[in-house]
Amino acid sequence: xxxIVKRMLAGLLALMLAAPPAFAQAQHTYSQAELDRxxxxxxxxxxxxxxxxxxxxTYPLEVVEAARWTRANPRLQGDDAVRAVQDMDWxxxxxxxVAFPQVLQRMDENLEWTRSLxxxxxxxxxxxxxxxxxxxxxxxxxxxxxxxxHIQVQQEGAAILxxxxxxxxxxxxxxxxxxxxxxxxxxxxxxxxxxxxPGYHAYRPGVSVSLWFGAPVGISAGFFxxxxxxxxxxxxxxxxxxxxxxxxxxVSRTTxxxxxxxxxxxxxxxxxxxxxxxxxxxxxxxxxxxxxxxxERREHRYQKPPARDLRNSQVLTPPPRQREEHRQRNRTDxxxxxxxxxxxxxxARPQVRRPHAQKEQQRERxxxxxxxxxxxxxxxx
Numbered sequence: 001x002x003x004i005v006k007r008m009l010a011g012l013l014a015l016m017l018a019a020p021p022a023f024a025q026a027q028h029t030y031s032q033a034e035l036d037r038x039x040x041x042x043x044x045x046x047x048x049x050x051x052x053x054x055x056x057x058t059y060p061l062e063v064v065e066a067a068r069w070t071r072a073n074p075r076l077q078g079d080d081a082v083r084a085v086q087d088m089d090w091x092x093x094x095x096x097x098v099a100f101p102q103v104l105q106r107m108d109e110n111l112e113w114t115r116s117l118x119x120x121x122x123x124x125x126x127x128x129x130x131x132x133x134x135x136x137x138x139x140x141x142x143x144x145x146x147x148x149x150h151i152q153v154q155q156e157g158a159a160i161l162x163x164x165x166x167x168x169x170x171x172x173x174x175x176x177x178x179x180x181x182x183x184x185x186x187x188x189x190x191x192x193x194x195x196x197x198p199g200y201h202a203y204r205p206g207v208s209v210s211l212w213f214g215a216p217v218g219i220s221a222g223f224f225x226x227x228x229x230x231x232x233x234x235x236x237x238x239x240x241x242x243x244x245x246x247x248x249x250x251v252s253r254t255t256x257x258x259x260x261x262x263x264x265x266x267x268x269x270x271x272x273x274x275x276x277x278x279x280x281x282x283x284x285x286x287x288x289x290x291x292x293x294x295x296e297r298r299e300h301r302y303q304k305p306p307a308r309d310l311r312n313s314q315v316l317t318p319p320p321r322q323r324e325e326h327r328q329r330n331r332t333d334x335x336x337x338x339x340x341x342x343x344x345x346x347x348a349r350p351q352v353r354r355p356h357a358q359k360e361q362q363r364e365r366x367x368x369x370x371x372x373x374x375x376x377x378x379x380x381x
Contacts (some may be wrong), residue, residue: 028283030120033189035131038117040177040191041106043135044211046151046162046170048224051235053103054128055093055226055269057118060111061277062094067108070101077101078218082244091275092225092245099217100172102197113192115279122271123283126233133230135181136160142182144175150213159230169216172197180211226269235269 030038042050056063069085070076076084081098088095097104107114121128139145140153140160147153150171154161164170177191178184184191199214225245229236239245273290281287 028123030116030124030127032131033186034116035120035124035128036135036186037189037191038113038120039128039131039135040181041194043132044139044145044162044173044175044180046164047228048164048226049100049103049170049172050132050162051226051228051269052093052096052224053107054117054121054235055271056091056097057107057114058122058271059091059094059275059277060115060118060279062090062275063097063104063107063114064111066090066094066098067104070098070104074101079220079223082223086244091272092242094275095244096224099219099223100170102214103172106194110192116282119282119286122281122286125235129228129230129233133159136162138181142180144180144210148211150216151211156230161228161230166216167221168219170219171213171216173211173213175211229268236267237269 042053045053065088066085069088070081073081073084076098078099081101082095085095085098097107136145137160145153145160145162148165150165151173152163152165154163174194174196177193181191196212197214220243222239222242225237225239225242226235227238228234237245271290276290281290
């Protein structure tokens, strides 16, 4: 197994080195044909769901983890599933998709497609959204995209909007890209197509020209935090009080608010490179942009912040010289404020005789006793 992997890596490296610079730079931009085939299976999804699929595709490893979680918990979907994963370290867009296990499973089964979708969305977001509108226009022109009891198809200027027909339920459609858009126009780029999901029994490949829906998924009001701004061609955040959504922290070298973080306000969605989990970005510009963001995030993460006064955000930690002067001043103040204690007379220390001095005294005492004894014997004689 290791030998096969090494050979594959060696072959890939050889191709990268053999490619001319012009080709290497051009390969980071997806063509219109590639975008058409990539977006074909999801372009007719309701706008809120589609917007969060595009967000979640930028975090492919977390999509894999979420798909595994749904397989381990097959009885949970909708709000119940999302509430069960609130403590998971996943991006909110990934957490939202556990409500729709069949979508996560298709993203997990085709990881190459999922990663390409995320890379295209990060590098060519306006182009991706324009492609979605072109595919919807084709389906509408073919008579296969109309309002029904499951979805509402609305016209807003030149844009076609698809929204859930019922606010507390969402139906995930299934359709055949070869049929719903009319004759496919890129023979060399076949559209990505998925097998029908369980519960879509009415679908017959190559026969039906409409959208098919399974059982509804129950969701709470304001479940989706994302939506499309079709006029400006980007995804936006519309609900910041969602129970599973926490706005990402934007780190700036020049702005320090609440310990180097600024909470993002409702508006344009921002990719969080921290949830990318080390997966390399395909586009060079995107790679440089978020590599700098990661470096800045790490710098602020490992920098110990000074003590702060939460009332006026003033730094309380003084410079070293001021700290030493402050300590000396405190010692002086304490000594001046303390009451003076009366002086005590020095106590007489007991005399401690050394062992050799005691021996000398004992020897002298014995000599004196012997002399007295001899003198006493002389007097008797």
